[in-house]
Amino acid sequence: MLKDVKDPESLNRPDDSAHDAYNNTTLKNADDVDEDGHHKRTGTWITAAAHVITAVIGSGVLSLAWALSTMGWIAGPLILFAFAFVTWYSSLLLADAYRYPKDVGKRNYTYPGAVEAILGGKYVAFCAIIQYVNLVGTGIGYTVTAGVSMVAVRRSNCFHSHEAQLAAQQADGGDVICQVSNTPFIAIFGAFQLLLSQIPDFDRLWFLSVLAAVMSFSYSSIGLGLAIGKATEHHADHGSLSGTPEDPQAYKVWNVLNGLGDMAFAYSFSFILLEITDTLKAKPTESSQMKKATTTAIFVTTSFYMGVALIGYAAFGDNAPGNLLTGFGFYNPYWLIDIANVFIMVHLVGAYQVYTQPWFAFVEEQTYKRVRKNFFTHKEIVLRIPGLGALRLTLFRLAWRTAYVIFTSVIAMLLPFFNDIVGLLGSIGFWPLTIFLPIQMHIVQAQVKRFSPKWCGLQCLSAVCLLISLGGAVGSLAQIVIDCKDYTPFHTSYSR
Template identity: 55%
Template sequence: MALETEHKNAFAVESVELAEHGDVGKNVDDDGREKRTGTLLTASAHIITAVIGSGVLSLAWANAQLGWVAGPVVLMAFSGITWFTSTLLADCYRTPDPVTGKRNYTYMDVVRANLGGLKVLFCGVAQYCNLIGVSIGYTITGSISMAAVQRSDCFHSEGHVARCIVSNYGFMAIFASIQIVLSQIPNFHKLWWLSIVAAVMSFAYSSIGLGLSIARIAERPDVRTTLTGVTVGVDVSGAQKVWRTFQSLGNIAFAYSFSNVLIEIQDTLRSSPPENQVMKKASFVGVSTTTVFYVLCGCLGYAAFGNAAPGNFLTGFGFYEPFWLVDIGNVCIAIHLVGAYQVFCQPIYQFVETKSRGRWPESSFICREYSLRAPVVGEFSVNLFRVVWRTWYVVVTAVLAMIFPFFNDFLGLIGAFAFWPLTVYFPVEMYIAQAKIPRGSSVWIGLKMLSFVCLVISVVAALGSIQGLATDVSDYKPFKTVG
């Protein structure tokens, strides 16, 4: 086994040398790394898995806060901004030329190559804090969906007025246990099959939610909706209206979040056709597809529940029957989030493991790969450091999810924190630097105005989510309160 590992290491060194001399082997790319095999299909699947996440479940509630006018407009605006800035970011994968330049493997590498200085540190803090937040948020949402299956069966057997209280903590432990196993998938390149499964699941539960919404609209056409959303003095107080409006902006921002893993997804693509061209197409496919589902889920969910729309329209139990279809929807959510968790965790895993290998290159615990064979999986690689560190990460995020299991407020805060820096600010600044846009020109002013408006949106969304979390925490007891 040790000899096998030495042969692999020797092959890797030889591959790098060949790449440096322009003689790239069949199994090696132009940078000496393993040949990338990603395509438009796999990149689109990664994006759809990242974008259509738990955020879609809160869109009916977000539309209820904003109403029929602002709700769809805000959804379309976030869609357009996300797609536009993703095309700017895709051109930064290679520098200085977007087609033939040097590869940048991570978001931080891209910022370092184009901007440098303290902005690299700012990017790292924003990206990795956001990814950790997403890990916690998906653990919360996955456990809620698992628990919702048990609650749905209880309501069916005991009646819709039964209490049917189910603790989420056990399901968080189950979710974390699954992630510990899947976290041993070494990198993004080996994750494509899980993303495709997760993308299929996202379409499944979104379609179920749409079907149930249409059925409810047909049954109860008199549900109260308004042009401006929840009504002050009837549904909420004036202060609640303001805070909930701000929070709904954060929820919508979270629903479109995928820029924090865009570069890592692009690094899986084969080099021909050029990666930036394929990534732009994949971004368009992913964002346009999800926007259709988002508008339908948000608008039909609002029409189904009106101003009383629940925060999570499949687990908040606006739907009780048919209980088996609600169960299927929640199972699909849980499966999807299992895959989405891995998509968002891979950049964190790669960052820590790359830094560790660079710091301790002689450590067999950190660097040595062991080849094992399993009956179903076949041959796969095991690294002791990867096993220990990734297991530790999953356990810590699960414990944090157990301490603060608040769905809407947590999603809003994550979305607000990540939207401006990662989705707007850095793509805009890097495009200005790479394209050498003259300061004071109409393009420069337009891009700066876009960045400033999105900064304001992020700030107010964060304030709304913080206020909501403060309200939730005031009467919450960790590990004791159940939903």
């Protein structure tokens, strides 16, 4: 339950509240708690690796075959591997930031907490802006993806029911059957989120995280299996060395840059790495366990990504769909495609809340700190729901969360471009959260001397990744502009 925050600094001291809670419990044995008053952490590198894998593998995997098609058989796999390597290296640096000083200092429970403890000042504001922009953007992106998946189920069943008519229509060069707008489906998804968003406490949504992880593995595996079956068929297009040809050439550049953003999005997990580290037992050191977990997780994830991307590209060649399961590269077995898209929808119902609840909490905490107590913002209303218990609301929380869900739904209706949105999100978060801040924290912690070979190498890596992020963002925005030229708002386009 949210409450009036009288001490703003307390927001950055999770250990204080935990310690107070511990003092009021009946725990007598010091072995039951860690040195900061939290219950004994029991996680191992194996559980941490599992958390990372489930966090990384998501809807971003569905665009990798398309991303590969923009670059071809030579550059595509090399660039995907480069993203894996750079993400792995920066994650090792970030793992050291869990304690400051390294391995012996105070715990940093969250990414912003580590930035504040190690870098402070302007870096904290920079981190917060990027994180919250990314959270809002991800909410929009997931709404787009959910709408696309629901439309895919509707169209898949339509294709199955009108196979003869479709064959005749295609022979005549027409294509009017099974055109379905995604606007009502996005509205349905938004209605679900309106209800879930009224749950005030993030920790009450743990079941959604578990469900989302199971769903993401399921639909990704179905996509991989379908791609393997398609790749074994005899067809002319198995891809090319240089990727999809485009005319004019500028479109090729935008597609490649957009593909870079898609790859970056597929590896976006740095902002939760320290939260995962906080589940690990203290011996051996948390950083050493997290490094082992990260190495294992990225190896497993990259192997899976390479399989989906390479086999998907081999299956469809330069005509690879933007979304492996909704681009209708597969028509049969239609029931399996429907199941996969239902899994995507269920995953995104939970994933939307996982990414949105921290944004809700931030806005509400800031409001409660700055606004005097009044009926609208602070008066709690208790609704008793049969089977679910009591739901505590304030009018402000109800109005703000409802308005936000409506906002993300309307933006998703206006810009329903899966690849473009995924690429833009990946580009926004990749350099600042995955590269720049971990490198800056490492330089401070390891006391790397300015202009030393290591310092220069780290800065060069950061500069190259900055250019990649900027390029990906520009390419994604350019693709949005291009797609908008042939798009009527609130009317679905199936060109990408």
